[in-house]
Amino acid sequence: MIDLQKVCYAYEHEVALRYIDLHIEKGDSLVIQGPNGCGKSTLIKLLNGIIFPSEGSYFYKDHEISEKTLKDRQFAKWFHQQMGYVFQNADTQLFCGSAEEEIAFGPIQMGLPEAEIRQRTEDCLRLFGIEKLRERPPYHLSGGEKRKVSLACILSLNPEVLILDEPLAGLDEKTQDMLTEFLQDFHKAGKTLITITHNRQLAEKLGKRFAVMNEDHELETL
């Protein structure tokens, strides 16, 4: 389903990915580990079509993902709906006036019927136990609350692939357990998970396959 072939990426003065070959099947759960600065977040940005290979190619369901192919708005919409990406920093993701609007935003953009939008919004509020936050402006919420709202936003799109960068960071124990269980169920439902985490327990609970990035920005699948 996801196929990276000899992908390289460099920021202006900094190589971040070096000849990455990665193949992920539908229903896989891949955990990626590696030291700070090795390129994990860069890899995730690339998988999400936020940045593009400087060299090599990226295919999703046999479609090439590049700056050029994502210029087709229909295609870009389809692709971004398939990929659910939870940012490491929730602040960059939240911009609506209330948590409820924030969660409904994606489904509205997808052009879903109103009843479906309402249903998905309610389901996601309930899933994360954040019904009480529905009218609050997201930028006034606590870190953990923001994280829940941004997860709810992603899941309201019903993505095929969920990509997470340190999903448990900054969450209290109860929320960590709830989220871990949710992610296990998401995987059991046949969805694809890609998780970056330094949390050994989470890695053990979620990982079906493991990969490590090294300081030379290469990826070794184990």
Ligand SMILES: Nc1ncnc2c1ncn2[C@@H]1O[C@H](COP(=O)(O)OP(=O)(O)O)[C@@H](O)[C@H]1O
């Ligand atoms: N926007 C950027 N501009 C320049 N260099 C960057 C940028 N983002 C990340 N880098 C550099 O690219 C390398 C990989 O970063 P990153 O993918 O964030 O690593 P990780 O997530 O594994 O900690 C690091 O050396 C980092 O300093």
Ligand SMILES: [Mg+2]
């Ligand atoms: Mg990172």
